Each structure stands twice: as structure tokens, then as C-alpha cells.
Amino acid sequence: MKNEFQVIANLIEKDKKVLDVGCADGTLMKFLKDNKNINIRGLEISKDKVQKCIAKGLTVIEGNAEKDLIQFPDKSFDYVVLSQTLQAFLNPELVINELLRVGKKAIVTIPNFGYWKIRLHLLTKGTMPITKTLPDEWYNTPNLHMCTIKDFVHFVKSRNFKIFKSIALSNENVSSINDTNLGLKNLFADLGIFLIEK
Amino acid sequence: MNTELNLKTLIVKKPLKLDCGKTINDFPIAYETYGTLNEEKDNAILVFHALTGDQFVAGLNPITNKDGWWSYAVGPDKAIDTNKYFVICSNVIGGCLGSFGPSHKDPNTQKVFGTNFPVITINDMVNAQNNLLDHFGIEKLFSIVGGSMGGMQVLQFISNFPDKAKTVIPIACTSSHSAQNIAFNELGRQAIAADSNWNEGDYNSKDTIPNKGLAVARMAAHITYLSKKGLQEKFGRKLQEREDLKFGFDADFQIESYLRYQGSVFVDRFDANSYLYITRAMDYFDLAKQFNGNLSDAFKETKAKFFIISFTSDWLYPTQENKDIVIALNAIGADVGFVEIESDKGHDSFLLDVPDFLSALKNFLDKSYTDN
Numbered sequence: 001m002k003n004e005f006q007v008i009a010n011l012i013e014k015d016k017k018v019l020d021v022g023c024a025d026g027t028l029m030k031f032l033k034d035n036k037n038i039n040i041r042g043l044e045i046s047k048d049k050v051q052k053c054i055a056k057g058l059t060v061i062e063g064n065a066e067k068d069l070i071q072f073p074d075k076s077f078d079y080v081v082l083s084q085t086l087q088a089f090l091n092p093e094l095v096i097n098e099l100l101r102v103g104k105k106a107i108v109t110i111p112n113f114g115y116w117k118i119r120l121h122l123l124t125k126g127t128m129p130i131t132k133t134l135p136d137e138w139y140n141t142p143n144l145h146m147c148t149i150k151d152f153v154h155f156v157k158s159r160n161f162k163i164f165k166s167i168a169l170s171n172e173n174v175s176s177i178n179d180t181n182l183g184l185k186n187l188f189a190d191l192g193i194f195l196i197e198k
Numbered sequence: 199m200n201t202e203l204n205l206k207t208l209i210v211k212k213p214l215k216l217d218c219g220k221t222i223n224d225f226p227i228a229y230e231t232y233g234t235l236n237e238e239k240d241n242a243i244l245v246f247h248a249l250t251g252d253q254f255v256a257g258l259n260p261i262t263n264k265d266g267w268w269s270y271a272v273g274p275d276k277a278i279d280t281n282k283y284f285v286i287c288s289n290v291i292g293g294c295l296g297s298f299g300p301s302h303k304d305p306n307t308q309k310v311f312g313t314n315f316p317v318i319t320i321n322d323m324v325n326a327q328n329n330l331l332d333h334f335g336i337e338k339l340f341s342i343v344g345g346s347m348g349g350m351q352v353l354q355f356i357s358n359f360p361d362k363a364k365t366v367i368p369i370a371c372t373s374s375h376s377a378q379n380i381a382f383n384e385l386g387r388q389a390i391a392a393d394s395n396w397n398e399g400d401y402n403s404k405d406t407i408p409n410k411g412l413a414v415a416r417m418a419a420h421i422t423y424l425s426k427k428g429l430q431e432k433f434g435r436k437l438q439e440r441e442d443l444k445f446g447f448d449a450d451f452q453i454e455s456y457l458r459y460q461g462s463v464f465v466d467r468f469d470a471n472s473y474l475y476i477t478r479a480m481d482y483f484d485l486a487k488q489f490n491g492n493l494s495d496a497f498k499e500t501k502a503k504f505f506i507i508s509f510t511s512d513w514l515y516p517t518q519e520n521k522d523i524v525i526a527l528n529a530i531g532a533d534v535g536f537v538e539i540e541s542d543k544g545h546d547s548f549l550l551d552v553p554d555f556l557s558a559l560k561n562f563l564d565k566s567y568t569d570n
Contacts, residue, residue, distance in 0.1 A: 017531075041533075047554075050537050054558050057565030059503070061524060061536045071525040 003172040004191060005031060008081060008107055011165060011195050012036060016078035019043065019102065021065045021095075022085035026053035033058065041077075043068060066090060069098040077103045084109050084133070084191075087143040093155075100161065100198035109193045114148030114186040133190050149177065149185055149192040156196055165195040205253075205296040206230060208288075210329045217482075220316040227326055228296025229253050229288035232272065233280035235334060241567070242336045243278060244327070244363075245287040246344030246351035249419075249476055250468055252295040255287045256280065261295065261467055270551045277560035282567070283340065290351075291326045292318040292476050294469035298326075301402070301469045312471055313399030320347070320483045324355040331362065338362055341563060345369035345548035346515065347476070350483050353496070353523065357485060360500035365566050367559070369507045370548045372519040373493055373526070374484040379514065382422050383477035386415030390470045399471050412470040413461030420460045425511035425544035429453065486526075493526035504534040505562045507555065509547040535562070 005028045012018060014036045020029050023042030026049075032038035042060035044050050053060035061068070065082075066089055080103030082095070087110065089095045099106040111133040112118075121129035128138040136142070147155070149168065156163055166177035168189030177185045177192065185192075205228040213223040230253040235242060245255050247267065256272040258265065272278040272285055289297035292315070300315035331339070342363045344352045349371025356366045372379070390396055393411025397404055421429075433453040437443070440450065449455040489495035497504075504527055508520035517538045527534040539555045541547040547555060 047537065047540060051554065051558060051561075054505075054535065054537065055561045055565075057561075057569055059533055059535045061528075061534065062538055063536070071528045073529055073531070076528075076531055 002027075003174065004083065004109055004169060004193065007167055007169065007174055007193050008083065008109070009036065011107055011193075012038065012079050014038070017076075018079045018081060019072070019077040020081045020083075021069070021099065022082060023053060023058075023060060024049050024083075026056050026058045026060065028081065028083065029053065029058050029060075030056050065095055065098070069095070069102055072102040074101055075104050079103055079105050079107055081107045082109070084111055086110055087145050087147065090144065092145050096159075096161075100196065105164070105195060105197045107193065107195050108152075109191060110147060110149070110152055111143075112149045112186065112189050112192050113146040114150060115190045116187050117190070119187075131190070149189060150182060152192060152194065153177075153182060156194065162197045163194060164197065165193075167193040169193065207296055208330060208333050210326065212329065214322070214326055216316050216322045217319040218317045222291075222298065222316070225291065225298035225326070226296060226302075227288050227291070227298070227329065229286060229330060230255065231287075232256055232285040233283050235284040235336070239334070239336050240338070240340055241282065242284045242286060242334065242339050243341045243343060243563075244330070244339050244355075245272065245278070245285055246324075246327075246342070246348035246355070247287060247290065248344070248346035248348050249480065250416075250464070250473075251348070252293065253287045253289045254295075255285060267549060270549070271556060271559060277556040278343065278563065279560070283563070286330055286334070288327050288330060290323045290476065290479075292323070292472060292479060294472040299469070300399070300471035300475055310400075310402040312402065313474070315471070315475060317478055317482075318475060319479050320350050320354045321358070321488075323479065324351050324358060327351075328355070328359060328362075338364060340567060341365040341367060343367040343369070343559075344371075346371055346545065347480050349515075350480065350485075353485055354483075356500050356502055357488075357496040360497075360502070363500075363502050365563070366500075366502045366504045367507070367562070368504075368520075368523065370509055370512050370515050370520070370545055371523075372483075372515045373496075373523050374486060375481050376519070380481045382419065382514075383481050385418050386477060387474050389414040389418065390474060393470075396470060399474075401470070407465065408470045409465045412465045412468065412473060413458075415470075415473060416464040416468075417457040417461045420457060422514045423544055423546040425513065425542055427511065428542045428544055431542065493523070494529045497527055497532055498530050500532070502533075503566060504532060506534065506536045507548070507558065508536075508538045509541045509543070509545070509552075509555070510538060511542050512545040512547060514545040 017039040020042045029040045050062045080099045118129040168185040169191040170189045207226045254266040255268045256266040289295040291298045349368035352368040390411040393408035395406040396408035436452040438455040486493040508517040524536045
């Protein structure tokens with residue numbers, strides 16, 4: 001399993017109720033269900049991936065996070081997870097607000113556009129960066145709103161949301177982000193993981 | 199029409215108070231079973247049939263000599279695997295394949311009920327079928343499954359008996375019949391009523407059958423079960439055994455011939471009054487109304503695991519109406535999964551060989567069963 005999922009799993013206590021938004025093939029859901037006795041639900045837009053979740057015995061709802069989160073009552077989950085999907089929404093701010101309404105806490109992970117390889121790619125080649133976490137061309141990428149770790153931290157603070165944990169993943173190495181190392185982590189991490197609350 | 203057949207029948211002694219206010223007792227429920235009930239009695243699946251279905255889900259239907267109506271989904275190694283599960287299906291009351299219905303004789307008058315049969319509802323149907331659980335000594339079903347009107351019965355059953363099913367699978371259905379649904383049903387009923395053979399429902403005494411009206415009802419309904427794309431691909435403007443248009447009103451087009459055929463085979467197996475009663479039951483179905491307009495309240499007593507399935511090309515019970523059930527369940531934090539299956543086959547998709555649907559159904563059931 002991806003190190004990212006390991007980090008997310010470590011942020012969640014046993015026996016909680018969790019919603020995985022954009023749960024893909026259910027890898028994280030299955031891990032949480034089997035290892036932490038999590039009462040887990042998934043929301044996924046792709047029919048193929050929904051089928052994969054069903055084949056794993058997972059409870060998944062086919063739907064669109066931008067339209068379908070509205071059906072969940074306030075604070076109906078202990079945690080809502082959004083893994084590397086925020087940048088693909090038309091309105092990421094609306095989705096963040098919905099995550100924090102539906103979940104008591106939200107775990108959001110973002111591919112960091114401030115990562116040095118991305119910066120270097122753009123600087124030296126002058127073309128849109130393609131990396132392991134951002135594998136698509138500019139014309140076929142699902143990503144509409146890329147941001148950096150720094151952007152995300154600024155956004156969360158500007159909305160007065162609480163950040164409980166900020167974690168940087170760099171080549172699968174895990175470290176924590178704080179105010180003093182934010183600039184460095186923004187350069188050397190390819191993924192940021194945040195535990196936030198409204 | 200089927201008295202000579204040896205149908206498995208349960209005579210329900212317990213009085214059943216119907217929604218219309220009348221009480222029935224000592225009434226028959228005709229049923230069929232597939233597979234074997236295990237010792238723990240925890241592998242039973244109750245399948246509910248749709249408007250024109252019957253208890254013969256799988257195998258050979260002895261009336262039509264064709265495959266049972268859900269043969270794609272039910273049988274050994276199929277989605278609903280009868281090697282593993284004990285499948286029960288019964289003819290709904292109001293129906294015409296052995297269960298108490300308008301073609302039965304009124305014990306008081308010794309005359310066929312016809313339209314003197316009490317109007318029944320989806321609620322009455324499931325309350326009647328609940329007697330089968332006692333008959334088999336089943337406390338809790340592993341699953342309840344049904345498409346279309348079968349799905350409505352699934353919803354009503356779990357609402358009435360929240361502890362009696364572990365998993366709940368309503369397919370291609372709605373929690374309340376829409377104006378369009380009612381309109382199509384009314385068209386069918388009026389076609390029957392317009393047939394002079396119908397005779398206000400009293401055709402048995404005249405030894406006639408409103409074949410034409412019932413066939414037209416079936417033709418109209420059949421169109422609603424298919425999608426425009428499906429029809430276009432299958433028939434287009436193809437002509438029926440002729441080189442060119444005949445400038446008359448015979449079936450020039452294959453689609454005309456197909457519908458006429460569908461109508462003609464239907465009248466051989468279905469009773470016109472049953473068609474009136476069952477369509478009425480569907481039209482009266484409004485689960486939210488039973489709970490003062492709050493659909494969530496219909497499910498708040500149950501801990502069952504729901505799996506709701508719709509089809510992209512189903513315009514009779516479209517995805518949004520299925521999703522409304524999902525939304526009502528999510529509002530109370532119920533365990534609910536949902537998938538919309540891609541298919542060009544319209545509402546009938548649930549009855550046909552649609553691999554994504556059948557694999558989703560199988561995976562859900564088998565995984566839920568091993569999770570026990």
C-alpha cells in the first residue's frame with residue numbers, strides 16, 4: 001500500500017466512522033476496514049472503480065463529490081478523507097467546506113506543485129511539468145486547480161480552519177510540516193497531508 | 199386459468215387487514231423455491247417479482263415453457279447462486295398465478311371476483327408474503343431483492359419488518375409512483391376497459407377474455423421498458439418480411455410486428471383484471487406518504503445493509519428516483535451502497551444479460567454473505 005495511505009491510516013483511531021471521498025478502487029477503505037475496524041463508506045465517480053469496491057465488499061456510493069456530499073448530514077462521520085483529488089474539482093473551496101461540514105475532521109492530501117522537480121521542469125524545459133504524482137499532459141489532465149503546500153496552508157489559515165497535523169511526504173519519507181520549515185517542505189515534498197477541522 | 203396446474207401453495211389462515219379496510223383470511227399464496235435452506239436458516243433470499251412476473255424466477259416456467267423471468271440472475275453459479283442460497287419467490291396477491299386474486303372465486307357468492315376483488319396495495323402484498331417466513335421457520339432473511347415493482351416491495355418489506363432482512367437490494371425502482379408512471383398505467387387500464395369483452399370485469403361469466411385490450415396495454419407498457427436507443431438499434435425502420443411499404447395498416451415495420459407479438463403472447467399468460475389490480479397497487483405506492491412525507495423515517499428502524507442499483511437508460515424509474523432512496527438512507531446514516539449501471543436496454547436491463555449488473559449483484563451478495 002502507498003505510504004500516503006499508511007500515513008492517513010495512522011491519523012485515524014480504531015472503530016471510527018469514515019467517508020472516503022473519491023475512494024477509487026477502495027484500497028484505503030479495505031485497509032481501514034480490515035485493520036482498524038473502521039465503519040467505512042466511499043463516494044466514487046467512476047463506474048469501473050465503484051465495481052472494484054463492490055468486489056471487495058465495500059460500501060460505496062457512485063456519485064460526484066461536488067454534487068452529492070450534500071446528502072450527508074452535518075458531522076455524520078468522524079473523518080472524511082480526500083486523497084489527491086482536491087485539485088480536480090471545479091470549486092475546491094466548496095468541496096473543502098462540505099468535507100468539514102460532513103466530517104468532524106477532514107484529512108486532505110494534495111500533490112505539491114511547489115515540489116522542486118516541478119519547479120525545475122518548468123524552469124528548464126518551459127513545458128507543463130509531468131511527474132509521478134502528476135502524470136498527465138496539460139491537455140488531458142483532470143487537474144484544474146493545482147496548488148502548493150504553502151498555498152494550501154495559507155488557504156486553510158485564511159478560512160480560520162484548525163490544522164491538527166501537517167505531514168510532508170517526500171519520496172515516501174514522512175516528516176512533519178511546521179511554520180518554520182514550511183518553505184523547505186514546500187520545496188522538497190511531493191505530497192502534503194493535512195488533518196483539519198472547522 | 200391455472201387450476202389444473204400443481205402449484206406450491208401456502209394457505210394463510212391468519213387474517214390480513216388490507217389497506218382498503220377489508221380483511222382477508224384463508225387465502226392462498228403460490229410460491230416456488232430454488233436451492234436448499236441450510237440448517238442455520240440464514241441463507242434465504244426472498245425475491246419479489248415485477249408487474250407481470252410470477253413465482254417462477256428461474257428454471258423452466260411450466261406455464262410458458264420458457265425460462266423463468268430472472269434466469270439470467272438466479273440459478274446455480276449465477277449472481278443469486280442457488281448452490282449457496284435458498285431462493286423463495288411468490289406470486290403477489292392480486293396476481294394470476296395461484297395467489298389470491300381477481301380470477302379466484304368469492305367463497306360467499308361462488309362467483310369469480312373480477313372487479314369485486316378488494317383493491318390491494320404494495321403494503322398488502324408484502325404483508326401477505328411475510329407469512330412465507332413463518333412457513334419456512336426463517337427468522338431473518340439473508341437478503342430481499344427485486345426490480346421495478348419488486349423493488350417497491352423490497353422497500354415496503356424492510357420498512358414493515360426492519361429486523362427481517364440482513365441485506366436489501368431494490369433495483370430500478372422508486373419510492374413513489376410519478377405522474378408519468380401513473381399515466382402509463384392508466385393508459386393500460388383504459389385499453390382493457392375499452393375492450394367490450396372486459397364487461398366491467400365480469401368476463402368469466404360470459405366466457406370471453408378482453409384479449410385485445412390487454413394486448414394493447416402490454417404493447418404500450420413494453421415500450422416503456424425499452425430505451426429509444428435500444429429500439430433504434432434493434433429495429434430502426436426495418437421492414438417486416440417485405441421489400442417495401444404496403445400503403446396499409448398491416449405491420450410494415452418490424453417494431454410493429456414485435457409489439458403485436460409481445461401483446462399476443464402476454465394475453466395467454468396474464469389475466470386482465472390482475473393487470474388492473476397490480477397497476478393500481480403500483481400507482482398507490484408512495485412510501486414517504488406513509489411516513490408523513492419523510493422517506494428516511496421508513497427506514498430508521500432497520501440496521502440492514504442496502505444496495506441500490508439503477509440503469510442509465512431506464513426512463514421509467516430513472517436514476518434520480520433511485521438516488522432519492524439513497525439520499526433518504528444517507529440522511530439517517532444507514533449502510534447504503536449505490537451504483538448506476540451503464541446499459542442501453544432501458545428499464546428491462548435488470549431482467550437481461552447485463553454483465554456489469556450481474557457481477558455487481560453477485561459480488562455484493564457473496565461478500566455480504568461471507569462477512570457474516
